[in-house]
Amino acid sequence: MKIGIVGLGLIGGSLAYDFRALGYKVLGVSRQPQTCEDAVKLGAVDTASADLASLASVDVVFICTPVSVIDAIATRLIPYLSPEAILTDVGSVKGPVVKRVTPLWPRFLGGHPMAGREVTGIQAAQSHLFAQNPYILTPTTKTPLDVIDVMRKLVGELDGDLYECSPGIHDRAVAWISHLPKMVSAALIAACVSDADPDIVQLAQAFASSGFRDTSRVGGGDPELGCMMAQYNREELLRSLYQYRQSLDQLTDIIECSDWSALDALLQQTQAERPKFL
Numbered sequence: 001m002k003i004g005i006v007g008l009g010l011i012g013g014s015l016a017y018d019f020r021a022l023g024y025k026v027l028g029v030s031r032q033p034q035t036c037e038d039a040v041k042l043g044a045v046d047t048a049s050a051d052l053a054s055l056a057s058v059d060v061v062f063i064c065t066p067v068s069v070i071d072a073i074a075t076r077l078i079p080y081l082s083p084e085a086i087l088t089d090v091g092s093v094k095g096p097v098v099k100r101v102t103p104l105w106p107r108f109l110g111g112h113p114m115a116g117r118e119v120t121g122i123q124a125a126q127s128h129l130f131a132q133n134p135y136i137l138t139p140t141t142k143t144p145l146d147v148i149d150v151m152r153k154l155v156g157e158l159d160g161d162l163y164e165c166s167p168g169i170h171d172r173a174v175a176w177i178s179h180l181p182k183m184v185s186a187a188l189i190a191a192c193v194s195d196a197d198p199d200i201v202q203l204a205q206a207f208a209s210s211g212f213r214d215t216s217r218v219g220g221g222d223p224e225l226g227c228m229m230a231q232y233n234r235e236e237l238l239r240s241l242y243q244y245r246q247s248l249d250q251l252t253d254i255i256e257c258s259d260w261s262a263l264d265a266l267l268q269q270t271q272a273e274r275p276k277f278l
Contacts, residue, residue, distance in 0.1 A: 013125025185219025
């Protein structure tokens with residue numbers, strides 16, 4: 001089986017490493033000639049090119065680009081694909097992508113590996129990035145069964161924890177555990193630097209340790225990714241933000257009333273609930 005990967009960044013490059021190690025021939029595509037050269041030198045891919053036509057012989061293509069350009073890439077790529085080729089993506093929003101790409105290519109199956117790092121680019125790619133992490137597939141009632149079977153097999157070979165759900169359910173769940181944390185974390189950083197006293201800000205920056213590092217990590221990540229989350233999963237992100245605002249209001253009221261027993265009860269509850277997410 002030949003596997004094509006469009007977009008040789010962190011996710012695309014990491015997929016390339018794993019599939020090549022599994023014995024598949026991996027053909028990469030990047031618009032940056034230097035990235036193509038680096039991907040070959042690093043051993044991530046067998047060949048790399050800026051030309052989508054180079055993927056004409058592949059069996060499965062992973063589109064590993066920003067969500068905003070997935071359908072445009074698919075439109076340009078499809079004329080070169082064989083009729084039996086499978087097309088998938090790795091975007092963090094599935095509803096709009098599935099809606100736009102499926103009519104273009106019925107053998108499309110949306111995917112989302114829940115793995116990543118703060119760093120980007122082919123140099124950040126690594127083997128086994130997806131092992132023991134959720135990998136979600138979002139088939140529809142029209143997705144061919146053989147397409148689902150092939151993708152299940154590939155995810156299994158990556159040692160990913162396979163989940164399957166509809167695109168809409170995916171987007172609602174991911175809003176809570178990925179898109180909302182990105183915005184909350186960004187808001188935390190923005191709030192910390194908004195103090196009117198620059199000396200306080202400077203001291204806060206000097207004092208910051210593990211607590212701030214953990215809670216600010218995703219807010220200090222790729223701005224483009226955050227914008228794409230908000231733009232393409234707007235309704236579900238707003239739903240989660242409204243609920244989060246209610247939780248903040250509840251917490252504020254408790255502290256304003258010095259209701260320490262209520263605060264303790266809330267923190268006991270959150271302490272018990274957190275492990276269920278991890």
